[in-house]
Amino acid sequence: MAKVLCVLYDDPIDGYPTTYPRSSIPHINGYPDGQTTPTPEAIDFTPGELLGSVSGELGLRRFLEERGHTLVVTSDKEGPDSVFERELPDAEVVISQPFWPAYLTRERIAKAPNLKLALTAGIGSDHVDLDAAIERGITVAEVTYCNSISVAEHVVMMILSLVRNYLPSHQWVLDGGWHIADCVQRAYDLEAMHVGTVAAGRIGTAVLRRLKPFDVTLHYTDRHRLPEDVERELGVTYHPDVASMVKACDVVTINCPLHPETEHLFDDDMLATMKPGSYLINTARGKICDRDAIVRALRSGQLAGYAGDVWFPQPAPADHPWRTMPNHGMTPHVSGTSLSAQARYAAGTREILECWFDGKPIREEYLIAEGGALAGTGAHSYSARTG
Numbered sequence: 001m002a003k004v005l006c007v008l009y010d011d012p013i014d015g016y017p018t019t020y021p022r023s024s025i026p027h028i029n030g031y032p033d034g035q036t037t038p039t040p041e042a043i044d045f046t047p048g049e050l051l052g053s054v055s056g057e058l059g060l061r062r063f064l065e066e067r068g069h070t071l072v073v074t075s076d077k078e079g080p081d082s083v084f085e086r087e088l089p090d091a092e093v094v095i096s097q098p099f100w101p102a103y104l105t106r107e108r109i110a111k112a113p114n115l116k117l118a119l120t121a122g123i124g125s126d127h128v129d130l131d132a133a134i135e136r137g138i139t140v141a142e143v144t145y146c147n148s149i150s151v152a153e154h155v156v157m158m159i160l161s162l163v164r165n166y167l168p169s170h171q172w173v174l175d176g177g178w179h180i181a182d183c184v185q186r187a188y189d190l191e192a193m194h195v196g197t198v199a200a201g202r203i204g205t206a207v208l209r210r211l212k213p214f215d216v217t218l219h220y221t222d223r224h225r226l227p228e229d230v231e232r233e234l235g236v237t238y239h240p241d242v243a244s245m246v247k248a249c250d251v252v253t254i255n256c257p258l259h260p261e262t263e264h265l266f267d268d269d270m271l272a273t274m275k276p277g278s279y280l281i282n283t284a285r286g287k288i289c290d291r292d293a294i295v296r297a298l299r300s301g302q303l304a305g306y307a308g309d310v311w312f313p314q315p316a317p318a319d320h321p322w323r324t325m326p327n328h329g330m331t332p333h334v335s336g337t338s339l340s341a342q343a344r345y346a347a348g349t350r351e352i353l354e355c356w357f358d359g360k361p362i363r364e365e366y367l368i369a370e371g372g373a374l375a376g377t378g379a380h381s382y383s384a385r386t387g
């Protein structure tokens, strides 16, 4: 019987909710590319309830315990005395969410001789040292597509809120003011601006589709080009690399995974090539940007605004400079963990566990690494230093 160690974010500070603003969430059967939403044999939770925090347990306890497995759920993940490190040595499966990542470093993997499956309840497995996992033959899987649309919606919201100066204007209302000139001195229309995405995968393409009706000019760069008919339909211009794309854009949104090719992609040099007064939105991963270079670009005005929900490390310390830099619209890592997204990734996590324990193949699109190599989505979208 297996031990499953699951790291989730803390419950709300005033306790696990007993009511919700809406009584249900819309049901979705499939994603825009035809992939089906998760298909577990059953679920033991109510879609629309909080599943991603400790008490929600991703709805997994009954299913795992009925099969004789042990489930340990904790939010305590940092340092050698954490519950995570104490429970790790005999765990077969580790489940973690990018919002509250249990960093599976090479050192931690070495302390976990039984570890066979690192499962991301969400998308983005960069909190796992993929090279170390590959060397050990650990399977790494994530719930591909489960929250891609959730993030795309968040990106559009953040682009509009920065360009239109929404957050400072809202603050004037909270402060009891009516300071119109203060609100609008940094407010523009998005219409006719040039907007580019770094990567046109599931999120990047969904962002392009959602922005098209705003009458903007669209741009993208990616390692693989979109089909010609999609480029034509969206009227989107392809650029062979990030540097050539950012020169043409007023707004840049980052939608690629964090891997060796993309770490610190947006450093002082890249930021300097952007149009002065550009907006940068990063909901992909904090480390794709150089932390201090972003602060410098906002202070100098090279960037007119920066928004996103991803930081390094997570949770971000109270003195992280992105909390206090000018003209930012940062949130904690929330875009992919709406209640709607949680229902999908909890079901996807269950589907992957059912396959794992029944000895059935995990869907190809969920795989990041398997059998000592990148696999599935991982082989397409990631790069490894070794393996």
Ligand code: NDP
Pocket: 122, 123, 124, 125, 145, 147, 148, 151, 198, 199, 200, 201, 202, 203, 204, 221, 222, 223, 224, 225, 255, 256, 257, 258, 261, 262, 283, 284, 285, 309, 310, 333, 334, 335, 336, 337, 377, 380, 381, 382
């Ligand atoms: P996809 O795998 O569908 O798309 C990723 C895209 O990035 C692929 O098209 C890939 O290219 C492209 N890419 C990889 N490396 C590069 C590079 N060096 N330059 C340009 N493009 C590159 O994933 P999603 O769109 O669903 O998610 C993307 C990322 O967003 C995740 O990896 C995760 O980090 C982040 N994310 C954040 C969430 C949040 O809550 N904030 C939630 C979900 C995801 P190709 O495959 O063509 O080689």
